[in-house]
Amino acid sequence: MNKNRMEAFSDGVLAIIITIMVLEFEAPEGHQLSDLKPMAPLFLSYVLSFIYIGIYWNNHHHMMQTVKNVTGSMLWANLFLLFWLSLVPFATAWMGNNHFNRMPMALYGFILLMAGVAFYILQRQIIKKQGDGSILAKAVGKDLKGKISPVLYIVAIASCWINNWIPGILYTLVACIWLIPDKRIERMTGINERN
Amino acid sequence: MNKNRMEAFSDGVLAIIITIMVLEFEAPEGHQLSDLKPMAPLFLSYVLSFIYIGIYWNNHHHMMQTVKNVTGSMLWANLFLLFWLSLVPFATAWMGNNHFNRMPMALYGFILLMAGVAFYILQRQIIKKQGDGSILAKAVGKDLKGKISPVLYIVAIASCWINNWIPGILYTLVACIWLIPDKRIERMTGINERN
């Protein structure tokens, strides 16, 4: 079984997810700059989600580079990942339309958490298939980012009951962690290293 | 005629179907967890349909592995399949928004039934083209799943006039039958084997 169609299907779904979010931006009634102002929270949410989907696409791209043959369990682990990512536009819209209120922010974090879990499962399936000397296992290494992210998501979800700035900052922080090239971040977070 | 574009087009359509369903989830007015509660039936319907489209994509992927050249009749059989699958989002929304009421549930089953029929026609076209010693014919074997599914769909549709739990369980059951790897299910349903 070759990996081309799994990549093509994933690219299709991710491309659609990243672009249907923008369908939430309905052109406002008025034509003043001030008519756009109420859309600011939704726009910020969109930017963040766009970056997250971009990161997932990027990581998916890199991970699949190491794969030669696709197994049935990889296909389903991949669909499980796409399922959670497909809920991102809904969570983005709910969060943006409610000015970053508690529940929508917590749900956003929960969906990011589940997507992270799904990505981890997919990674495991691939490493398991590759066996000893797995290229992916080496590439992933200690997988510091993959371990910090869920912790930060959970802290962010819990912090939604304190105020709505902390989760916002934490979600942005996780995105930044993934955006910064690996070497630097590993040095930066060296003190947090746990295994 | 090569099969790449037929695969690419099918992947595109299936990717769109699986993601536009999520457009039905409009962010609710309120920002409480309770505001999400009325969306539960729609969400459940979405999960089921997501799994079904995933199964179809998976099976399509496997089936096309055995194909080298595409004929005109395969292209049209494929479009016939995509047509019925393209109606899944509508049936999903109607079912989810009406709390699994009789008519919407029956329509959902009818569309699944027709998609199954269309998949069978496509399979037949491919086997016919491959002639004796068809790889697909061997791979499909007795096609137990393919034979049980339409029977279960028909029973499910009929049972909509009794209550709305039976069809729901049956639709979930068919999905499970396809999700469980082949060997096990064949042993499990051995007593139902009919040819």
Place this chain on the structure above:
Amino acid sequence: MNKNRMEAFSDGVLAIIITIMVLEFEAPEGHQLSDLKPMAPLFLSYVLSFIYIGIYWNNHHHMMQTVKNVTGSMLWANLFLLFWLSLVPFATAWMGNNHFNRMPMALYGFILLMAGVAFYILQRQIIKKQGDGSILAKAVGKDLKGKISPVLYIVAIASCWINNWIPGILYTLVACIWLIPDKRIERMTGINERN
């Protein structure tokens, strides 16, 4: 310049066109079979448009088989075709929601006509590039279907001012002409042959 991306982009656009049409089917309020009844004209329009887009995808697929290198003018001729096809969902919805009223039916025919013209331009660009002994020129031959279709579209548009059955029958007829395999249709319409 290779043709893969032009095919991929066209496949993407056609896949989206064929599936966004179904977004027009909003789940009705009620849950009776009778609640679906007012959707019948829209459904019929959808079926017809699905077949038309299917035919275009099919013909595009066949035509591109003969192409090796893509020129700038082919890319733009292709975009011109996709532009007109992208208007099909709008015309389909307007026609279906207005019970096949005169103006919507005429607009539907006009868009089909323009798509036909655009396809012809694309075909010309390819044949021009291939020069003498063009494979496409041979494959197209007298292009009977390509010549009858616009005539039938124009007759259909004009007939909208008589009643709404004639254009409906003519649009269906054109679709059938393209669905029936070539040899047979050429024999069937032999008497209409004009060059």
Place this chain on the structure above:
Amino acid sequence: MNKNRMEAFSDGVLAIIITIMVLEFEAPEGHQLSDLKPMAPLFLSYVLSFIYIGIYWNNHHHMMQTVKNVTGSMLWANLFLLFWLSLVPFATAWMGNNHFNRMPMALYGFILLMAGVAFYILQRQIIKKQGDGSILAKAVGKDLKGKISPVLYIVAIASCWINNWIPGILYTLVACIWLIPDKRIERMTGINERN
């Protein structure tokens, strides 16, 4: 890292952007030709944006021809470009629904400007990677079009405070500059050449 998935993902996003714009055309209530009249500004905006996305797809296609390996910074520069292009449907709808009013027209120009900047960044990343003797650097040459366009966008945005014809003409002019094959435009604008 190979470029196929980056191309496939970009094609997917651009295909979706170009087709979801048409979702803004909701079938009008009435069925007269006059019922379409209020849609004329939206339709004109759609035509212009369709051409712009077409130009970007075309240029992207050409630029990627010269690329062999994709770097992480190219992937993100590409996503940055797709981000701004994904906002085109929103700006198109706002402009079209407000009869080319000042603010919507200026926003449209701003998004085109940012997309132009993003395309330039992507171009720079590719040239930097290719090093001396970059094929893309040679192909781009003085990049006259790439230098005139942002100037014209800025003039257009400023002119929104004068009237709404000037920006409209300027946006159309930029599109025309890109549509006309290179050689001719270079001769035409020879007098404007600045380096």
